[in-house]
Amino acid sequence: MASASKGARPVAPRGAASVGALALLLASAVTHADPAADTAAPFTIRDQNPLLAGFGLPVAMPSRAPDRFAAGMVIFWGSTALAQEQGNEEILVDAETREARLTLQGPISDRLGWQVQLPYRYTGGGTLDGFIDSWHDIFGLSEGVRPLLAHDQTNIVYSRSGVRRPDISASATGLGDIQAALGYSLYxxxxxxxxxWLSVDLPTGDEDKLTGNGATDVSLVLSAQHRLNERWSAFGQVSGTWLGESDLLPIDQDSVAWSAMAGVSVRAWRGLSLKAQLDAHTAIYDSELDILNEAVVLTVGGDYRFASGWRLDLGVSEDLAVEHSPDVVFVLGLKRSW
Structure with missing residues (x-):
């Protein structure tokens, strides 16, 4: 198999250092959000790596106890094309992913809240390859192995010492792992x-379809937000996830993964806010392959709050740690409280 990462590897922050840096940023942010306006609204982002998306790493959780019932839907649309080889490991990932994640939340008391997330995932061929090739051409960006791969096809193969699993060449879709969480307002x-927050990821997905990891994952999450002035807000989150054992790959798996998020938003005009957000997590597998290692993702975009109470999120994510996560993920979200 051709390798896109053999030899000189992209310089990227290691997982522990990445999470530590974001944790410090979180600590500086915990010091301004108007409960009524909820000005600090992070993107609901998680790593859309086809081989890691089934694990129960938490998305951005609310930093205030909800006082009303709320419902939201976020759609992730991403593309990954890479080939990597290190030692006795080889991997090829050429696929498009789409995830629709329904989130329901509400109050239990003044300080207690609940949240349930129901994801539905698709992994397979798609339509983004041509657009991404044109984007790379316009800005002179490296295309990696994309020119060597057929457009809009599905091919996910991992091999270790001659053992190939998974070996996927057809599209798959289905319900992902349902996540249920209870939260307590500390301040x-x-x-x-x-x-x-205490979050539990239930094994309702199917690891053969890459919609789950076949195990129960439990996360402890600390989420915070702070309004810096009338226009600027900061938000952040740190979490630890205890991972159930998965049979997806023939490789040792870590039992704990750490993740962190930090970002800022600025109210630009009326109901429009612009946002930038960093998300990172440590490695889940004991592997030298970049795509199975730590990830650092930058998401930029914004949200618009309509007078009717609806909030629309639009964003795009890029892999700052190159080839550690999908090349690009588009984010579209809609949420409202009643």
Whole structure:
């Protein structure tokens, strides 16, 4: 198999260092969010790596206890094309992924809240390859192995010492792992909020379809937000996830993964806010392959709050740690409280 990562490898932050840096950024952010306006609204992002998306790493959780029932839907549309080889490991990932994640949340008391997420995932061929090739051409960006791969096809193969698993060449779709969470507000004021969450990822997905990891994962999450002034807000999150054992890959798996998020938003005009957000997690597998290692993802975009109460999110994610996560992921979200 041709290798896109053999020899000189992209310089990227290691997982522990990445999470540590973001944790420090979180600590500086926990010091301004108006409960009514909820100005700090992170993107609901998680790593869309086809081989890791089934694990229960948490998305951005609320930092205030919800005072009303709320429902939202976020859609991730991503593309990954890479070939990597290190030692006795080889991997080829050429696929498009789409995930629709329904989120329901509500209050239990003044300080307690609940949240349930129901994801539906698709992994297979798609339509983004031509657009991404044109984008790379316009800006003179490296295309990696994309020119060597057929457009809009599905091919996911991992090999270790001659053992190939998974070996996927057809599209698959289905319900992912349902996540249920309980949260407790540790601190809340007009300007700042901190909330702790216990999240459980239930094995309702199918690891053969890459919609789950076939195990139960449990996360402890600390989420915070702070309004810096009338226009600027900061938000962040740190979490630890205890991972159930998965049979997806013939390779040793870590039992704990750490993740962190930090970002800022600025109110640009009326209901329009612009946002930039960093998300990172440590490695889940004991592997030298970049795509199975730590990831650092940057998402930029914004949200618009309509007078009717609906909030629309639009964003695009890029892999800052090159080839550690999908090349590009488009994010579209819609949410409202009642």
């Amino acid at each position: 809340a004021s007009a300007d700042s909020a901190v909330m702790a």
